[in-house]
Amino acid sequence: MRTRTVLFVLFPDVQSLDVTGPLEVFVGAERWSTHHRGGQPAYRARTASLGGVPVRTSSGLLITPDEDLYRSEPPDILVVPGGAGTRASDPALIDWLRTEAPRASRLVSVCTGAFLLAEAGLLTGRRVTTHWDYANTLAQRHPEVEVDAEPIFIRDAELSTSAGVTAGIDLALDLVEEDLGHDAALAVARDLVVFLRRPGNQSQFSAQLAAQVAHREPLREVQRWITERPDADLSVDTLAQLAHLSPRQFARAFTAEVGIPPGRYVDRVRLEAARRRLEDSTDGIAETARACGYGTPEAMRRAFLRVLALSPAEYRRRFQPGFTPLPRERPAHRHPAL
Incomplete structure (x- = not known):
């Protein structure tokens, strides 16, 4: 080598x-x-x-x-x-x-x-x-x-x-x-202490970052609701009721302030919730799919393949194999002095 x-x-x-x-x-x-x-x-x-x-x-x-x-x-x-x-x-x-x-x-x-x-x-x-x-x-x-x-x-x-x-x-x-x-x-x-690795086709636009974008409190409250309840009914009609807006007004306002339509935002929140669950728990694929609002394991699998080009099982495998800690000594040659 x-x-x-x-x-x-x-x-x-x-x-x-x-x-x-x-x-x-x-x-x-x-x-x-x-x-x-x-x-x-x-x-x-x-x-x-x-x-x-x-x-x-x-x-x-x-x-x-x-x-x-x-x-x-x-x-x-x-x-x-x-x-x-x-x-x-x-x-x-x-x-x-x-x-x-x-x-x-x-x-x-x-x-x-x-x-x-x-x-x-x-x-x-x-x-x-x-x-x-x-x-x-x-x-x-x-x-x-x-x-x-x-x-x-x-x-x-x-x-x-x-x-x-x-x-x-x-x-x-x-x-x-x-x-x-x-x-x-x-x-x-x-x-x-970073992820290995966010696939290249993962979006720059994290749902959690987008949650900091909305200016109006009703929309921020809707975003918090979505994040805390990925398995709930998160249809536009339901979310519009939470914001006290008509579905059409809500969809327009949400898209204008957050930058993506509410349905796409929900998809991202659910995917991020599923990723964290696969990384941090021993829950099965079916249990993870239900907890994150996918309904069926196949629906979650399609979402993972579309966005991450990995199945949920492969994603979990990549984040939970055994690993060898790095040696702590530094190499002999010099690197930039900050």
């Missing part, structure tokens, strides 16, 4: 978590592989900026890079993060990406890092994603790119793009799982 090099591109006003989130995944995989694969690390992660100068992130952290982009060897994996610095990109960085990025075996963007790749002409004709709040801007600015705001990440041959900030962790875990297998990725995820 050879060591793959991973190079993170740094620039002023980069989003720090876009860098450190995926970086921790690759460093964790490096530790795991060193411990379990005869001392040979699977990855060697580095950071670099133009001229090798320290960069200030959008949150004020100062990162000292490992090297100068101009002197970097072509990596196996090139990671381009996002952040406020992508809004007025450095022409020199775009020129570097245009010339050097195609030399990487895999090209990865996190969040609005996709804007930099698009400006460098590297996304033409490709299907990509980015943070949902910037997807329309990316599509309008670069009509030659197919922008899909829904998934948390998209992998298209050697190109991988992810949604906002923490979705970069999901994408990095996906790459680790492909390279090292499920056990390695699971060990890294557990060490970071």
Whole structure:
């Protein structure tokens, strides 16, 4: 097994978590592989900026890079993060990406890092994603790119793009799982106390996040009702009565404030409730389906396959296998000083 090099591109006003989130995944995989694969690390992660100068992130952290982009060897994996610095990109960085990025075996963007790749002409004709709040801007600015705001990440041959900030962790875990297998990725995820792994086609729009969107108290109360009672009658007529609105008024108001129709919101709440139950309990599939409002196991199975591309049984298996804890020692080589 050879060591793959991973190079993170740094620039002023980069989003720090876009860098450190995926970086921790690759460093964790490096530790795991060193411990379990005869001392040979699977990855060697580095950071670099133009001229090798320290960069200030959008949150004020100062990162000292490992090297100068101009002197970097072509990596196996090139990671381009996002952040406020992508809004007025450095022409020199775009020129570097245009010339050097195609030399990487895999090209990865996190969040609005996709804007930099698009400006460098590297996304033409490709299907990509980015943070949902910037997807329309990316599509309008670069009509030659197919922008899909829904998934948390998209992998298209050697190109991988992810949604906002923490979705970069999901994408990095996906790459680790492909390279090292499920056990390695699971060990890294557990060490970071994150899910292994949200599938790439999972929506960026969590029902629990959407629950924070509605402005009017009657609609927020309806959202709380749905979350607390996924097995109840959650038809539009019933929910409209709770909000003291006609079904038509309720559907319009809910969609306008939450961003999705009430039926779709209910579907998401039920799916998230079922996922948590499968992860955290020993309840059977049929019992989980009833408790989460699906009525039949087959109805829940269809919902899981449609959204997650996994059956409920497979989803549970992926989250509950045995795992090997990560060794706690750090690798010998240096990583960026924050």
